[in-house]
Amino acid sequence: xxxxxxxxxxxxxxxxxxxxxxxxxxxxxxxxxxxxxxxxxxxxxxxxxxxxxxxxxxxxxxxxxxxxxxxxxxxxxxxxxxxxxxxxxxxxxxxxxxxxxxxxxxxxxxxxxxxxxxxxxxxxxxxxxxxxxxxxxxxxxxxxxxxxxxxxxxxxxxxxxxxxxxxxxxxxxxxxxxxxxxxxxxxxxxxxxxxxxxxxxxxxxxxxxxxxxxxxxxxxxxxxxxxxxxxxxxxxxxxxxxxxxxxxxxxxxxxxxxxxxxxxxxxxxxxxxxxxxxxxxxxxxxxxxxxxxxxxxxxxxxxxxxxxxxxxxxxxxxxxxxxxxxxxxxxxxxxxxxxxxxxxxxxxxxxxxxxxxxxxxxxxxxxxxxxxxxxxxxxxxxxxxxxxxxxxxxxxxxxxxxxxxxxxxxxxxxxxxxxxxxxxxxxxxxxxxxxxxxxxxxxxxxxxxxxxxxxxxxxxxxxxxxxxxxxxxxxxxxxxxxxxxxxxxxxxxxxxxxxxxxxxxxxxxxxxxxxxxxxxxxxxxxxxxxxxxxxxxxxxxxxxxxxxxxxxxxxxxxxxxxxxxxxxxxxxxxxxxxxxxxxxxxxxxxxxxxxxxxxxxxxxxxxxxxxxxxxxxxxxxxxxxxxxxxxxxxxxxxxxxxxxxxxxxxxxxxxxxxxxxxxxxxxxxxx
Numbered sequence: 299x300x301x302x303x304x305x306x307x308x309x310x311x312x313x314x315x316x317x318x319x320x321x322x323x324x325x326x327x328x329x330x331x332x333x334x335x336x337x338x339x340x341x342x343x344x345x346x347x348x349x350x351x352x353x354x355x356x357x358x359x360x361x362x363x364x365x366x367x368x369x370x371x372x373x374x375x376x377x378x379x380x381x382x383x384x385x386x387x388x389x390x391x392x393x394x395x396x397x398x399x400x401x402x403x404x405x406x407x408x409x410x411x412x413x414x415x416x417x418x419x420x421x422x423x424x425x426x427x428x429x430x431x432x433x434x435x436x437x438x439x440x441x442x443x444x445x446x447x448x449x450x451x452x453x454x455x456x457x458x459x460x461x462x463x464x465x466x467x468x469x470x471x472x473x474x475x476x477x478x479x480x481x482x483x484x485x486x487x488x489x490x491x492x493x494x495x496x497x498x499x500x501x502x503x504x505x506x507x508x509x510x511x512x513x514x515x516x517x518x519x520x521x522x523x524x525x526x527x528x529x530x531x532x533x534x535x536x537x538x539x540x541x542x543x544x545x546x547x548x549x550x551x552x553x554x555x556x557x558x559x560x561x562x563x564x565x566x567x568x569x570x571x572x573x574x575x576x577x578x579x580x581x582x583x584x585x586x587x588x589x590x591x592x593x594x595x596x597x598x599x600x601x602x603x604x605x606x607x608x609x610x611x612x613x614x615x616x617x618x619x620x621x622x623x624x625x626x627x628x629x630x631x632x633x634x635x636x637x638x639x640x641x642x643x644x645x646x647x648x649x650x651x652x653x654x655x656x657x658x659x660x661x662x663x664x665x666x667x668x669x670x671x672x673x674x675x676x677x678x679x680x681x682x683x684x685x686x687x688x689x690x691x692x693x694x695x696x697x698x699x700x701x702x703x704x705x706x707x708x709x710x711x712x713x714x715x716x717x718x719x720x721x722x723x724x725x726x727x728x729x730x731x732x733x734x735x736x737x738x739x740x741x742x743x744x745x746x747x748x749x750x751x752x753x754x755x756x757x758x759x760x761x762x763x764x765x766x767x768x769x770x771x772x773x774x775x776x777x778x779x780x781x782x783x784x785x786x787x788x789x790x791x792x793x794x795x796x797x798x799x800x801x802x803x804x805x806x807x808x809x810x811x812x813x814x815x816x817x818x819x820x821x822x823x824x825x826x827x828x829x830x831x832x833x834x835x836x837x838x839x840x841x842x843x844x845x846x847x848x849x850x851x852x853x854x855x856x857x858x859x860x861x862x863x864x865x866x867x868x869x870x871x872x873x874x875x876x877x878x879x880x881x882x883x884x885x886x887x888x889x890x891x892x893x894x895x896x897x898x899x900x901x902x903x904x905x906x907x908x909x910x911x912x913x914x915x916x917x918x919x920x921x922x923x924x925x926x927x928x929x930x931x932x933x934x935x936x937x938x939x940x941x942x943x944x945x946x947x948x949x950x951x952x953x954x955x956x957x958x959x960x961x962x963x964x965x966x967x968x969x
Contacts, residue, residue, distance in 0.1 A: 330418060376406070385400060398420075399417070402415050408582070409608045418433060455622075458626065460627045463630045464635035472550075483509060483514065519545065557639040561633070562592050564673035565586045565593050632663065637654055637934075648941070655843050656934060659862045701804045701834070709904050715775065715881075717791075739819075742818065844869045882903050886901045894957045900928060901927070904925055905922075907943070919944075921943060925937040938952055
């Protein structure tokens with residue numbers, strides 16, 4: 299064999315020996331990195347099965363590891379978990395059986411950020427004839443000071459929810475108190491159970507359920523139901539029964555009850571669906587959340603953040619993390635609570651809605667929906683039977699009407715006149731000679747006609763048309779304006795815009811279903827508030843406020859924090875506004891609104907009747923409207939709509955509701 303072959307063979311043998319001596323086993327650094335990756339992904343089953351040392355598994359069963367991690371992280375609201383290895387590169391550990399490597403753990407919890415460093419011990423073990431590194435785990439990996447048999451506790455300090463006040467500081471939604479009715483079993487006569495259930499409008503089965511809870515003992519006070527602290531009649535009846543006792547308890551309270559219910563809404567315990575929707579926002583299964591109205595709309599401002607303490611439960615607790623409670627922000631509205639209550643009371647439970655606006659500032663002074671419900675009933679405990687009664691009530695007390703849009707009927711006529719005056723298509727002094735109560739364009743309308751209530755037997759000008767609410771006059775006025783100018787004119791008033799600019803969601807007013815007035819009959823019907831035009835009552839009041847302000851239309855505002863601002867700079871000239879104000883005064887003194895005449899108030903405005911029917915030949919539901927202000931003290935415009943007015947005393951009853959509201963509420967004291 300040549301020397302070259304011998305040398306080559308020798309080198310080959312050296313390579314084989316070197317390869318045999320090289321350590322291809324996994325290093326502890328890479329092993330720990332894999333474990334940390336699973337930890338960040340919270341794959342606790344894989345962490346336990348593949349990475350823990352034999353001695354660890356003898357001490358901690360799978361459920362001790364997996365279940366505890368999952369429960370701790372769930373109960374403490376752990377988010378943003380970030381575990382990092384704290385070394386730069388792998389080292390040589392050829393002769394070592396045990397290695398210690400550093401990691402850093404960060405996470406957020408309901409009690410704030412938690413952060414700690416940890417030294418991790420890894421052991422070299424052989425399993426299935428393969429050598430690898432395994433982690434020596436104990437409970438200090440969860441939290442550094444936590445020992446095996448110790449428990450983690452959570453303490454909470456409740457934050458106060460922000461309150462809702464009116465413009466004068468009167469509480470609309472406050473943190474108040476109620477009476478907790480309870481029974482002390484050893485003092486209670488079982489034969490009185492039916493009587494207690496009847497007084498509480500509840501069932502004996504429910505009382506039994508409360509008394510049969512596992513924790514109940516004969517001498518303990520067992521809570522049964524909350525009742526309002528001013529419910530004196532029921533409190534006195536219950537006090538007369540042995541074993542029935544009372545304790546004051548903190549509750550959300552709505553002092554204006556039904557009158558402001560649709561505005562304030564109410565709060566309640568969060569549902570599973572709501573908890574899922576608002577996950578990662580600090581809510582828990584026992585949290586209270588706004589359910590409707592401003593309580594729901596302003597939830598993020600009103601809700602407080604409870605303070606939490608996470609601790610290891612010992613004789614001397616070891617604090618892991620802690621946050622102080624943050625009370626919610628209180629909110630001040632531009633609503634006048636006394637006006638809100640007065641207007642609601644004057645509606646006497648009829649189905650309808652009422653709004654009031656300060657024309658100079660745009661302040662929304664009242665938003666009423668009738669009939670209504672008492673939001674305190676939801677706080678104190680609404681029975682399923684009572685809720686079913688609300689749902690089945692034909693007048694729909696759960697329906698919020700002030701946020702809806704309605705056919706404005708003849709209350710739109712001053713606005714149509716304004717558009718005609720602005721466009722120069724309407725001469726207020728020019729008369730139209732109309733004969734009879736009906737007028738039609740014949741075959742073009744399929745012989746459909748427009749009807750007016752009164753034939754004055756003489757030519758009609760703008761003043762008379764408003765005074766007697768002449769539908770034919772305003773239908774012809776709309777046709778003279780034309781489709782293009784009518785649509786642009788209505789949009790100048792905010793009718794047909796995508797949104798109504800109020801902090802509370804109110805349906806935007808519309809010109810028609812498709813935004814067009816191509817059909818001449820639809821255009822004519824729009825002129826007297828029928829057709830497909832829809833408006834909210836707060837929008838209607840705001841627009842009349844623009845007339846009061848000689849053409850300056852203020853943006854409606856509900857919250858004190860919203861700055862007063864002009865919405866539409868010049869919806870008409872001061873000259874045109876003066877004409878309309880003069881004519882609207884005549885509506886009350888000598889026209890369709892004489893039921894609102896008063897020696898004390900110089901009311902001016904416009905009535906309206908909107909008939910809802912599917913065809914011209916049938917008799918439909920009638921909604922009665924009235925919009926008015928006092929020309930002697932024009933700091934409020936009131937608008938009202940009553941459904942089925944034909945069954946509620948007709949238009950005169952609607953006018954009386956507005957007049958009574960002016961009489962019972964002192965507008966002069968308006969700030």
